Amino acid sequence: xxxxxxxxxxxxxxxxxxxxxxxxxxxESRQVTVRSLAPIVIDAEIAARHLAGAIRIRTISYGADSKxxxxxxxxxxxxxxxxxxxxxxxxxxxTVADFSLLYHWKGTNPELxxxxxxxxxxxxxxxxxxxxSWAQPPFDGSVANGFIWGRGTMDDKASVIAILEAxxxxxxxxxxxxxxxxxxFGHDEEVxxxxxxxxxxxxxxxxxxxxxxxxxxGLVITVDQMPxxxxxxxxxxxxxxxxxxxxxxxxxxxxxxxMPPPExxxxxxxxxxxxxxxNPMPATIEGATAEMFATVAPEMDFALRLQFANRWLFxxxxxxxxxxxxxxxAMIRTxxxxxxxxxxxxxxxxxxxxxxxxxxxxxxxxxSADVTAHTTRVIDDPMIxxxxxxxxxxxxxxxxxxxxxxxxxxxxxxxxxxxIIVSPGLVFGGTDxxxxxxxxxxxxxxxxxxxxxxxxxxxxGTNERLSITNFSEIIHFYARLFQNxxxx
Ligand SMILES: [Zn+2]
Numbered sequence: 001x002x003x004x005x006x007x008x009x010x011x012x013x014x015x016x017x018x019x020x021x022x023x024x025x026x027x028e029s030r031q032v033t034v035r036s037l038a039p040i041v042i043d044a045e046i047a048a049r050h051l052a053g054a055i056r057i058r059t060i061s062y063g064a065d066s067k068x069x070x071x072x073x074x075x076x077x078x079x080x081x082x083x084x085x086x087x088x089x090x091x092x093x094x095t096v097a098d099f100s101l102l103y104h105w106k107g108t109n110p111e112l113x114x115x116x117x118x119x120x121x122x123x124x125x126x127x128x129x130x131x132x133s134w135a136q137p138p139f140d141g142s143v144a145n146g147f148i149w150g151r152g153t154m155d156d157k158a159s160v161i162a163i164l165e166a167x168x169x170x171x172x173x174x175x176x177x178x179x180x181x182x183x184x185f186g187h188d189e190e191v192x193x194x195x196x197x198x199x200x201x202x203x204x205x206x207x208x209x210x211x212x213x214x215x216x217x218g219l220v221i222t223v224d225q226m227p228x229x230x231x232x233x234x235x236x237x238x239x240x241x242x243x244x245x246x247x248x249x250x251x252x253x254x255x256x257x258x259m260p261p262p263e264x265x266x267x268x269x270x271x272x273x274x275x276x277x278x279n280p281m282p283a284t285i286e287g288a289t290a291e292m293f294a295t296v297a298p299e300m301d302f303a304l305r306l307q308f309a310n311r312w313l314f315x316x317x318x319x320x321x322x323x324x325x326x327x328x329x330a331m332i333r334t335x336x337x338x339x340x341x342x343x344x345x346x347x348x349x350x351x352x353x354x355x356x357x358x359x360x361x362x363x364x365x366x367x368s369a370d371v372t373a374h375t376t377r378v379i380d381d382p383m384i385x386x387x388x389x390x391x392x393x394x395x396x397x398x399x400x401x402x403x404x405x406x407x408x409x410x411x412x413x414x415x416x417x418x419x420i421i422v423s424p425g426l427v428f429g430g431t432d433x434x435x436x437x438x439x440x441x442x443x444x445x446x447x448x449x450x451x452x453x454x455x456x457x458x459x460x461g462t463n464e465r466l467s468i469t470n471f472s473e474i475i476h477f478y479a480r481l482f483q484n485x486x487x488x
Contacts (some may be wrong), residue, residue: 008067024309027298031421032407034414040479042169044472048148050083051161052141055150059481061122061190073099073187084164086171096203099187100196105167107180107486114180114209115485116440117478118197118216119159120189120433123152130462137454139466146468153466155459156217158474159447160185166478178350178486179212189432192391197432203437211440215403215481216425218445221420223452225327228300235425236406237445238288241330242362242395243430244371245339248272249385253442254352263383265354266343272379273338273356279378281334283310283319287364287398288426289331295423319346330428334363334371357389364395393430396437405442412484416477417448448477 043178057076060069077095081088087103101121107114110160111132136142136149143149152158162387163183170177186196219235226233250272251264297308307314322328329335336358343354362369368388376386400406410422433443449455450470458464 003325007037008311020306020310020313024302024306027309029298030295031299032411032414034411034418037415040169040476042165042472042475045143046160047165047475048143048468048471050165051148051157051466052143052150053079053083054141054157055148055152056139056141058139059122059152059187061188062126063126064188064191064194066191068099068151068187070099073121078103078443080160080164084168087164087167090171091167091279097195097199098186100200100229101183101185102200102203103183105177105181105183105403105482107177109178109486110180111363112179112486113118113212114182116182116184116185116211116214116436117163118186118214118436119163119219120156120186120196120432121160122187122190123155123157124190124460126151133462136465143468147465148468149463149465151464153464154449154451154455155464156189156447158449158471159217160464162471162474163478165475169475169477170482175483177482181244181473181482181485182209182211182431184436186432191279192430193432193435194391199437200400201439205437209439211436211442212485213403213409213442213444214433214436214440215429216433216436216443216445217447218429218433219425219433220447220449220451221417223450223455225451225453226296228304229296229421231299232417232420232450233296233299234420234422234446234448235292236401236409236413236422237427238291238406238424239364240396240427240430240433240445241334241364242366242368243360243391243393244362244368245357245359245389246372246375247357247385247386247387247389248375249381250343250354250381251385252350252352253385254466255350257348257350260350265351268381268383269341269343269354269356272381275378275380276336276338276358276375280336281363281366281374283323283329283333284363285315285318285332286321288424291401291424292331292426296421299421330361331426332363334366335361335428340435342388362395364398364426367394368392390439393434396434396443399442399444403442406444408487409444409446409481409486412477412481413448415444415484416473416480448474 015278059072059076092104138151184200186193188196218237221232223236237260250265250269293308322332339359340357344351413422427445437443
């Protein structure tokens with residue numbers, strides 16, 4: 001009996017190992033093979049100077065309710081017209097909502113649905129306390145040590161200027177795209193795009209324009225960020241997470257702090273937040289994140305490839321590993337961040353009301369209603385009101401990574417960047433794309449910035465900069481995209 005059990009166990013384990021190894025070995029790369037192309041001939045130094053000029057114009061979005069920096073935006077419009085004369089004579093340009101720009105480059109084949117490139121003209125402000133830490137002042141537009149420095153070099157003037165550089169270059173060479181292309185450059189993306197992108201989207205709606213696909217910022221080429229992969233990985237965002245903030249309002253009897261009751265409003269609110277931190281929404285590998293792991297797994301080193309090839313067995317282990325890192329945690333669940341706290345007026349007065357704002361980023365597949373329900377259930381305190389606060393965005397639909405548009409994009413990336421892996425991915429932050437999702441079945445988010453974890457800190461942070469070499473690659477990418485977009 002004993003030996004029978006031992007033999008059974010042995011055979012079972014052997015079988016298990018064979019299945020796990022077999023699945024690992026059978027995993028095939030999903031990368032398309034393309035011929036890499038010689039880069040287009042642009043003068044990288046001049047292009048860098050053009051971007052630097054754009055950085056000097058302070059098109060800052062301070063807040064949703066702040067006044068628009070009208071003069072800066074108008075100066076930016078003039079700068080673009082002056083810098084790209086061919087673009088401005090061959091394409092139509094409309095000013096929308098006073099400060100946003102919409103370009104139309106007419107294609108030769110009116111049967112083809114147009115392509116929409118989305119970018120934004122505005123940048124976030126600089127925190128005064130960080131000014132001294134900038135190696136080059138953020139609005140000087142310095143070009144030094146092989147980099148263009150300043151606010152907007154990555155987010156998102158690199159995209160605006162590279163699109164126009166590529167177009168100017170192609171026009172100079174007598175190129176006209178087969179497929180019409182629109183450029184939508186919003187002026188208030190950093191504060192939600194409610195005036196700019198929203199107005200452009202309405203205009204398209206009114207004109208009955210629908211797109212083959214849209215392309216916006218959102219994900220990048222990650223360098224040394226994907227565990228188990230040496231090559232850089234270009235992530236194309238198929239979807240973006242939703243956005244909802246909840247106000248937690250704790251009420252209690254106010255009064256003198258010399259005779260406190262056992263329960264206070266501050267105590268209740270603190271407990272509520274602690275419960276939320278201890279009970280996050282469930283983690284799961286699905287949607288765009290699942291597609292990402294399925295695509296990068298064949299490129300990973302053996303140990304990780306084995307785990308991702310056998311998710312049926314290793315998911316609990318994988319989820320525990322992914323949870324530990326904030327970036328990978330954000331891929332697998334709706335995240336929760338307490339961001340604001342207010343209450344109390346004097347040190348000897350018990351407040352009768354205190355408030356916290358908690359910001360959630362909703363995983364596609366969940367809704368803001370799920371977030372509210374989870375929050376109410378976890379807090380489990382009838383003395384705390386839970387209400388939505390500010391604008392709510394549900395998660396976007398997930399675009400199809402098997403669509404011809406995705407394949408076109410993947411091929412274009414591989415042509416320009418032969419050394420990198422291309423994969424679908426999930427965007428955590430919000431982009432202007434949210435205003436355009438109804439106008440297409442395929443919304444993609446990708447800007448070919450090569451970013452290490454360290455570079456990433458420059459976005460909305462200190463020492464934002466872009467290498468001249470990478471900027472040339474971005475221009476090349478857009479030029480190739482316009483050339484490829486008509487084929488199919
Ligand atoms: Zn941006």
